[in-house]
Amino acid sequence: MxxxxxxxxxxxxxxxxxxxxxxxxxxxxxxxxxxxxxxxxxxxxxxxxxxxxxxxxxxxxxxxxxxxxxxxxxxxxxxxxxxxxxxxxxxxxxxxxxxxxxxxxxxxxxxxxxxxxxxxxxxxxxxxLHAILPAPATRALPTMATLEVNYHTMLAGSPDTILLMQRGTNLLLDVNRRARQHFGLTEAELVQTDLPSLCPPLQPDGRTSKAVFAEQVAAMMGGATQMVALTMQHSTGRLIDCELRMVPLNSGAHRLMHVRVVDVTARNRSAALRDGKNKLLEMIARSAPQAEILERLMLLIESQSPDVICTVMLLGPDGRTVATATGPRMPRAYLDALVGLPIGPSAGSCGTAMYRRATVIVADIDHDPLWTPYREVAARFDLRACWSIPIMQDSTTVIGSFAMYYRTARAPADDELALIGTASHLAGIAITRTRREEELLRHREHLEELVAARTLELLQSKEQAEQVNEELTAALENLSLTQEELVRRDKLAALGALVAGVAHELNTPIGNSLVMASTMSERTAELRRELEGGLRRSVLETYLDQAASADQVVLRNLNRAAALVASFRHIAVDGANSQRSRFLLGEQVGHLLHTMEADLRRQGVTLEQAIDQSLELDSYATPLLQALRQLIDNAVVHGFGSGKLGKAGTLRVAAYDSSGGGDSGGEIAIDVIDDGIGIPGGNLPRIYDPFFTTRMGAGGSGLGLYVTHNIVTGVLGGHIDVASKVGVGTRFTLRLPKTAPL
Missing domain, CATH: 3.40.50.2300 (Response regulator)
Structure with missing residues (x-):
C-alpha cells in the first residue's frame, strides 16, 4: 500500500x-x-x-x-x-x-x-478515506478470492489436536492423528459423534457438559471470549482438562468451526500443587495439628494422580519400630497391620527406606524380595506397587516415611519421583515443627518449675544475705574505727620516723658546733685570767690558732646543717612555687647534662645521651630537672662510688615517645642507665624511703630518691620504675604525661 x-x-x-x-x-x-x-x-x-x-x-x-x-x-x-x-x-x-x-x-x-x-x-x-491505496493484485499469484487450501492436509499435519466441527449440531466432520491419540479413539469413532460426547456427563461444577459447552460457544460467538475451558474424557475414562480455541469458518452454505484442543491437565495440576504447598506451609506456620497437615498433604499428592494411594508412617521413640500409620484412602485394617513392625533391610518399601535412609522403589510387590514377609497382606488389599521415601528431621535422623501405592505394577516417571520428594520434604517440615513445639512446651513447663524453685532459693538467699549484710555493716563500722586508729598510728609512726631522721641528721653538725663553741668559751675564760696576770704573745697566738680552727669546724657544720635543712624542704615538693610552661625536653635536659658533664668526666664517668629532640611537654621544667639531677647524683655516688675509690663507668640518659604518637595526650619515657655496681635485691623495696642510704656518713643523706619519687608522682603526674642487677647496673625509667596535671 x-x-x-x-x-x-x-x-x-x-x-x-x-x-x-x-x-x-x-x-x-x-x-x-x-x-x-x-x-x-x-x-x-x-x-x-x-x-x-x-x-x-x-x-x-x-x-x-x-x-x-x-x-x-x-x-x-x-x-x-x-x-x-x-x-x-x-x-x-x-x-x-x-x-x-x-x-x-x-x-x-x-x-x-x-x-x-x-x-x-x-x-x-x-x-x-483515501489515506492509503488498496494493495495491487500481483500477476501469476493467486488472490485470496481464488486461493484454495486443502484443509484436511493442513489439519493432518498439525502437532496439535485439531477438530473440524459443524456449528449448530456440534458434529465432528474431520480430525487429525493427534486427536485420535488425545482421546484414544479411531477416526471412524470420532467422526460419528459430536464434540460434547467427548466429555464426561457432568463438568466439575456439577452442570451437564452439553449445557456448559453450548453456553461457552454462544459467549465465544458473541465476542465475549475466544477460549472455552472444558473437562474432556479419554476412552479409558481418564479426565482431561482442556482449553478449546475455536475459529468460525464459512464455506458457502456450511457453518463450520475450527477447534484446537490444548491439554492443560499438567499445567492445572502444577498450579494446584503450588497452591496446595502454599496452603500447607501456611498451616505449618500457624501450628495446625500435625494429623490435619499430613492428611491435607496426602490428599494433595493423590489429587496429582487419580490412581495413587498415599500413606505416612512415623517411627517410634525407639527409632526401630513403626509407631503410627495414616492414609485417607488406605483401608484402616492395612494401616493397623503396619503399627509395631520393625524396620530393616528387608521390611517392605517403607521399613527398608527408613532403614537405608534412601528412596526405595518397588514396581511389582508380587515379585520383589523386600515384600516377601508382607506379600499376602498386600495382596489382600490389592496393592501391586509401592514407592517409599524416608522423612528426615536432619541429614542423619529419620523420623518416618512417605509412600505412594498403586493397584497396578508400575515404576515411577521423573515427575512422580519429584512429587514424592516434595511430599517427603513437606512432611519433614510439618513433623519436625510439631516435635520442636512439643519439646519447647516441655522445656517451658520444666523451666517454670525451675523458675519457681529458683525463686524460692533466691528468697531464702535474700533473707540470709540481709542477715549477713547486717553483720557486715556492723563489722564495717568496727573496721572503719580500727582503720582510722591504724591510720592515725601510721601517721604518728611516720612523723616519728621523719622527726627521728631529721634529728639524727642535724644532731651531728649541731653537736660538733656546740662542742667547738663550748671549748672556745673555756679558752676565752682562760685567756681573760692570763690577761690580768700579764699576757704572753705565745699564749695569744695559740688562742688565735685555736679560734680559727674552731671557726672552721663550726662554719663547716653549720653549712652542713643548712644544706640538710634545704634538702628537707624538698621532701614535700609541690608545683605551687614552680612555673608551668611548654618546652622542648631536649633543650632543657641537654643544658642540664652540659653543666654536669665536666664534673662527671673528672670522676671517670662517661656521659651518653639519646634524646628525641622533637619531644615537647606542657609541664614543670625545674622540678623535672631536679629529679634528673638527683638520679644522676645517685648513680655517681652509689653506682660508681664518688671520690678516689670510685670506679669508671658509663651513664646513659635517653628520652623517647612511649605512646607511639605525637598527640599532646600521650606519654614520654626518660631512662637513666648506669653500668655500676647495681642495687641488691633486698634494698630495692626501700630505695624510696626517706633517710634510707647505704652510705651514711659517706655523702649520702637518704633523701635523693625520696625527693625524686615525690616530684615524679606528685608535681609531674607520672611514675618511676627501677630495674637493677648486682654487678651489671641500674635503670631508672620516668614515665611522664606530655601534659602535666593541673
Whole structure:
C-alpha cells in the first residue's frame, strides 16, 4: 500500500467508534494515528450522537447492538447528523443476511463482523478515506478470492489436536492423528459423534457438559471470549482438562468451526500443587495439628494422580519400630497391620527406606524380595506397587516415611519421583515443627518449675544475705574505727620516723658546733685570767690558732646543717612555687647534662645521651630537672662510688615517645642507665624511703630518691620504675604525661 498525505486541519479527522462490548480500540487508534486521525470510542447511543454533532467526524463505526430496534434508529440518526458523504460501517456480533440488507437500506457503507481484527478494520477505514491505496493484485499469484487450501492436509499435519466441527449440531466432520491419540479413539469413532460426547456427563461444577459447552460457544460467538475451558474424557475414562480455541469458518452454505484442543491437565495440576504447598506451609506456620497437615498433604499428592494411594508412617521413640500409620484412602485394617513392625533391610518399601535412609522403589510387590514377609497382606488389599521415601528431621535422623501405592505394577516417571520428594520434604517440615513445639512446651513447663524453685532459693538467699549484710555493716563500722586508729598510728609512726631522721641528721653538725663553741668559751675564760696576770704573745697566738680552727669546724657544720635543712624542704615538693610552661625536653635536659658533664668526666664517668629532640611537654621544667639531677647524683655516688675509690663507668640518659604518637595526650619515657655496681635485691623495696642510704656518713643523706619519687608522682603526674642487677647496673625509667596535671 502507498501512503498519501495526511488530512489538513480543515478536513474532519475524527473516527467515531460506538460499540457496546470490548473492542481493541488501542490497536485501532495506534494505526489510524500514523495518518492523522484520532479515535473517539463511546459505548452509549447519546454519547455517539454528541460526537456526531461536532461536525468533525470523518467516518463512523457503529455496533448494531446499540442501534435499537430492527430499523436501526441510532445508525439513521448518526447518518443524518454526519451527512451522506461520511462513510458508516456497521458491526454485528452475529452477521445475518437480513440484518445485512437492512444496514445497506439505511445507507451503511459496509457491514462487518464485530470480531474483525483492529488492523483489518483500520485498513478498510484508511482505504475508504483515501489515506492509503488498496494493495495491487500481483500477476501469476493467486488472490485470496481464488486461493484454495486443502484443509484436511493442513489439519493432518498439525502437532496439535485439531477438530473440524459443524456449528449448530456440534458434529465432528474431520480430525487429525493427534486427536485420535488425545482421546484414544479411531477416526471412524470420532467422526460419528459430536464434540460434547467427548466429555464426561457432568463438568466439575456439577452442570451437564452439553449445557456448559453450548453456553461457552454462544459467549465465544458473541465476542465475549475466544477460549472455552472444558473437562474432556479419554476412552479409558481418564479426565482431561482442556482449553478449546475455536475459529468460525464459512464455506458457502456450511457453518463450520475450527477447534484446537490444548491439554492443560499438567499445567492445572502444577498450579494446584503450588497452591496446595502454599496452603500447607501456611498451616505449618500457624501450628495446625500435625494429623490435619499430613492428611491435607496426602490428599494433595493423590489429587496429582487419580490412581495413587498415599500413606505416612512415623517411627517410634525407639527409632526401630513403626509407631503410627495414616492414609485417607488406605483401608484402616492395612494401616493397623503396619503399627509395631520393625524396620530393616528387608521390611517392605517403607521399613527398608527408613532403614537405608534412601528412596526405595518397588514396581511389582508380587515379585520383589523386600515384600516377601508382607506379600499376602498386600495382596489382600490389592496393592501391586509401592514407592517409599524416608522423612528426615536432619541429614542423619529419620523420623518416618512417605509412600505412594498403586493397584497396578508400575515404576515411577521423573515427575512422580519429584512429587514424592516434595511430599517427603513437606512432611519433614510439618513433623519436625510439631516435635520442636512439643519439646519447647516441655522445656517451658520444666523451666517454670525451675523458675519457681529458683525463686524460692533466691528468697531464702535474700533473707540470709540481709542477715549477713547486717553483720557486715556492723563489722564495717568496727573496721572503719580500727582503720582510722591504724591510720592515725601510721601517721604518728611516720612523723616519728621523719622527726627521728631529721634529728639524727642535724644532731651531728649541731653537736660538733656546740662542742667547738663550748671549748672556745673555756679558752676565752682562760685567756681573760692570763690577761690580768700579764699576757704572753705565745699564749695569744695559740688562742688565735685555736679560734680559727674552731671557726672552721663550726662554719663547716653549720653549712652542713643548712644544706640538710634545704634538702628537707624538698621532701614535700609541690608545683605551687614552680612555673608551668611548654618546652622542648631536649633543650632543657641537654643544658642540664652540659653543666654536669665536666664534673662527671673528672670522676671517670662517661656521659651518653639519646634524646628525641622533637619531644615537647606542657609541664614543670625545674622540678623535672631536679629529679634528673638527683638520679644522676645517685648513680655517681652509689653506682660508681664518688671520690678516689670510685670506679669508671658509663651513664646513659635517653628520652623517647612511649605512646607511639605525637598527640599532646600521650606519654614520654626518660631512662637513666648506669653500668655500676647495681642495687641488691633486698634494698630495692626501700630505695624510696626517706633517710634510707647505704652510705651514711659517706655523702649520702637518704633523701635523693625520696625527693625524686615525690616530684615524679606528685608535681609531674607520672611514675618511676627501677630495674637493677648486682654487678651489671641500674635503670631508672620516668614515665611522664606530655601534659602535666593541673
Amino acid at each position: 502507498t501512503l498519501t498525505p495526511t488530512p489538513s486541519s480543515a478536513t474532519p479527522h475524527t473516527i467515531l467508534v460506538a460499540t457496546s462490548s470490548a473492542y481493541d480500540h488501542a490497536g485501532l487508534e495506534q494505526t489510524l494515528a500514523r495518518h492523522g486521525y484520532h479515535v473517539r470510542a463511546v459505548s452509549r447511543g447519546n454519547e455517539a450522537l454528541d460526537v456526531a454533532r461536532s461536525g468533525d467526524v470523518a467516518l463512523a463505526v457503529v455496533d448494531v447492538a446499540l442501534a435499537g430496534s430492527a430499523s436501526l434508529e441510532l445508525c439513521q440518526m448518526v447518518r443524518q447528523l454526519c451527512g451522506l458523504q461520511v462513510p458508516l460501517y456497521l458491526l454485528s456480533t452475529a452477521p445475518h443476511p437480513e440484518e445485512h440488507a437492512r444496514a445497506l437500506h439505511i445507507g451503511a457503507t459496509d457491514y462487518l463482523p464485530l470480531s474483525i481484527e483492529a488492523d483489518d478494520l483500520a485498513e478498510k477505514i484508511l482505504v475508504r
